[in-house]
Amino acid sequence: MEAFIDYILQFGNLNRQQIDLILSKASILTLRKDDYYWEAGKRVNQVGFLTEGIIRVHYYNHKGEEITRYFIDENHLILSGPVPEEMYTPSEYLSAVTDCSLIVFSKQDWKEITNTIIGWDAIIQKITARYHKEKIARRSELVSQDAATRYLEFMEQFPSLANRVPLSYIASYLGITPSSLSRIRKNIR
Amino acid sequence: MEAFIDYILQFGNLNRQQIDLILSKASILTLRKDDYYWEAGKRVNQVGFLTEGIIRVHYYNHKGEEITRYFIDENHLILSGPVPEEMYTPSEYLSAVTDCSLIVFSKQDWKEITNTIIGWDAIIQKITARYHKEKIARRSELVSQDAATRYLEFMEQFPSLANRVPLSYIASYLGITPSSLSRIRKNIR
């Protein structure tokens, strides 16, 4: 819970009372490896904050290939449900790459927090805006660089993921085949 | 001016009085081909809405190569200045690909509009959020597809740009060399 409050406080101030309100609404959700947090088409009516584990966002392209679009690591908010600022689209799947633990808020409780805490909306909007900008910047770099560079930058950005995420997911994220990534790894060694 | 109001009204309602306030603050800026709207490091203290022409957003990578990150076409808002929801980073350049015409608002006037019109903030946030999501979706597709597919999708998304934008800019946007794009065009013909 601490982690979630610390995270929020980076984006705005809250008093003790407000923090207590938030904590009183929070509950814990655990996911096991490969569980879905959100399946495409089935909206999750909740807001989550990932405290442990890694979640992967993926979708299927017109050829039926599974494409990994992002990774979500610890201490990040997941506005995946029907909130105005949601981060993902209904065609995306969110699934646990490793066992995960999340703090979750039901849609109703989230609404209550939003309505009660003045400035909450602004905080959430800041978080969403920063999240989107980060994603755009990362994706942009993935377009204009060769595969080896992309992999090296991925390793810098997500050093904690390298050993916990299957190579095939990383390859898909980088837009190359698993074979190519394997060769790139070999060359780097 | 019509176009700007129409654009805003897609995201929220305004009454006549509010529209008049906005129009009273608007002024026109024209740019000639290759003029900068915004140079990296020199912030533009204004909000712009592109009514005619095409603007290109680019930056320089560590090798000094110019990378085109986006194109902005007609009837899009440019929150490039020191507004909370700005769309571009200080290291990006915005320059006119063709002669351009924009509706612009000074920072002060924009602030006044924001403070006067209830719900204006919400409208702008919606616009920003949609903009960011679109960019992410487009960029994502640029990562996971081969160059020919990327070019074809670019043509679909921006049919109006193909003949107005130099090939080298498009190539850079797609993450390939101008030579490669030229060959791809040849194959498609």
Next chain:
DNA sequence: ACTGCTTTTTGCCAAATGGCAAGTGTTATC
């Protein structure tokens, strides 16, 4: 330890792309 299953690595070859340079075309200017 064995079995089956999945993931990763590797080899082979084909296709795509990049780097470079030359050639062609276009436009603006004088």
Next chain:
DNA sequence: GATAACACTTGCCATTTGGCAAAAAGCAGT
């Protein structure tokens, strides 16, 4: 209309990447 500047195309070759399949490695359950 000659010239220069710039953008686009093309050819050549090297490198990267993809597709496919087999081998190797890792992993879970028994």
